[in-house]
Amino acid sequence: MRQLPPLSAVRVFEAAARHENFTKAAAELGMTQAAVSYQVKLLEERVGAPLFARSKRRVTLTEAGRRIAPEISRAFDGIDAAFSELRSEDESMLTISTSHTFANTWFAWRLGGFQMENPGCAVRLLATNALADFVTDEVDVAVRAGRGDWPGLEAERLIPIDFTPMCSPVFLERHGGALAPADLLGLPLIGPQDSWWVHWLREAGVDVPDGPVGRGLRLDSQANEGNAAIAGQGMAMLTPFFWRHDLAERRLVRPFAQLSRASYGYWLVYPTHRRNVPKIKRFREWLREQVDSDLKALMAGEPTGDARAAGVAVP
Structure with missing residues (x-):
C-alpha cells in the first residue's frame, strides 16, 4: 500500500519548486500566496523536513527539496502524458x-x-x-x-419556439386561396392532436375546446409533418425558422400573418x-x-410577388 502525502500539497510543492517563488506558483494554480504557503507547510510537516528556506524576499529549495523536486516533476509529467492520450481522443x-x-x-x-x-x-x-x-x-x-x-x-x-399554419401552394389553391382562421377546422390537418393548434386558433379568435381540433394525419415529428405539408397532404402547424428555405422557394406558404409562441x-x-x-x-x-x-435572414425576409398576389403571409 502506497503511503502518499496529500496530492494537493504535492501539486503545490511541484509548482513552487519549479518557480522557487510562492507568488508565481499561486498565479499558476489559481490560489492565493497564503494558500500555497499553507500547503507547503503541510507537506513539510508530513515528510518531517523543511523543503524551502524562507527569507523576507524569497524562498529557495533546501537540500531535501532539491532532492525530491525533479522526481516529483517527472511523476507529474508522466501523469500528464497518461491523460494527454485520452484528451487527444476526446x-x-x-x-x-x-x-x-x-x-x-x-x-x-x-x-x-x-x-x-x-x-x-x-x-x-x-x-x-x-x-x-x-x-x-x-x-x-x-x-x-x-x-x-x-x-x-x-x-x-x-x-x-413559435408556430403558424403552413401548407403547399397547391393545397392552398385547392381550398380557395384565401382562408379565415375558422376555416382550418374544416380542412385536413396534419398533427391535429398537437396542442399548438388550440393555442394558435384561440389567439386567432376561434372558439375551440381542449383536445384534438379534428381528424387528420398524425406523425412523430415536425420534420415529418412539414414534409407531408409540402406533399400537399394537409395543413401543418410549423416553426418558420426550420422551414425558411421552403417558404422562400414556395414549397410551403403561410396563409396567415399570425405567429404564436409557446414558453419553450x-x-x-x-x-x-x-x-x-x-x-x-x-x-x-x-x-x-x-x-x-x-434568425436575421428570417426577420428580414420579404414576400415574393406570387405570395402577395395570393394574399399569403410569409416571413
Whole structure:
C-alpha cells in the first residue's frame, strides 16, 4: 500500500519548486500566496523536513527539496502524458444529441460546415427524442426543446419556439386561396392532436375546446409533418425558422400573418464543468453564429410577388 502525502500539497510543492517563488506558483494554480504557503507547510510537516528556506524576499529549495523536486516533476509529467492520450481522443470526436425535428429540418443541413472548419474533429450526430445522458451516452453537447431548466447543465437559448399554419401552394389553391382562421377546422390537418393548434386558433379568435381540433394525419415529428405539408397532404402547424428555405422557394406558404409562441425554446446544453473544453467552445461559437445568421435572414425576409398576389403571409 502506497503511503502518499496529500496530492494537493504535492501539486503545490511541484509548482513552487519549479518557480522557487510562492507568488508565481499561486498565479499558476489559481490560489492565493497564503494558500500555497499553507500547503507547503503541510507537506513539510508530513515528510518531517523543511523543503524551502524562507527569507523576507524569497524562498529557495533546501537540500531535501532539491532532492525530491525533479522526481516529483517527472511523476507529474508522466501523469500528464497518461491523460494527454485520452484528451487527444476526446478532442478528435464531437458527439451531439438532438431531436429528430431539429436534426432533420435544420441541423443536418449545416453541420458539415463545422466539420469543414474543424477538419481534425470528427462529428457524430445522434437524432433522438429521448434526453441524452451525458455520462452513459458519451454525449458532449445536446440541443433540447424545453424551458432550459436541466439541473447540472449549462443551457444557452438558441431560438424561441413559435408556430403558424403552413401548407403547399397547391393545397392552398385547392381550398380557395384565401382562408379565415375558422376555416382550418374544416380542412385536413396534419398533427391535429398537437396542442399548438388550440393555442394558435384561440389567439386567432376561434372558439375551440381542449383536445384534438379534428381528424387528420398524425406523425412523430415536425420534420415529418412539414414534409407531408409540402406533399400537399394537409395543413401543418410549423416553426418558420426550420422551414425558411421552403417558404422562400414556395414549397410551403403561410396563409396567415399570425405567429404564436409557446414558453419553450431550443437550447444548447452541456455539462457545466466542460464549458471550456476546446471542441465544445468552438462548437458553441459556431452554432451561435449559424443560428443568429438564420434568425436575421428570417426577420428580414420579404414576400415574393406570387405570395402577395395570393394574399399569403410569409416571413
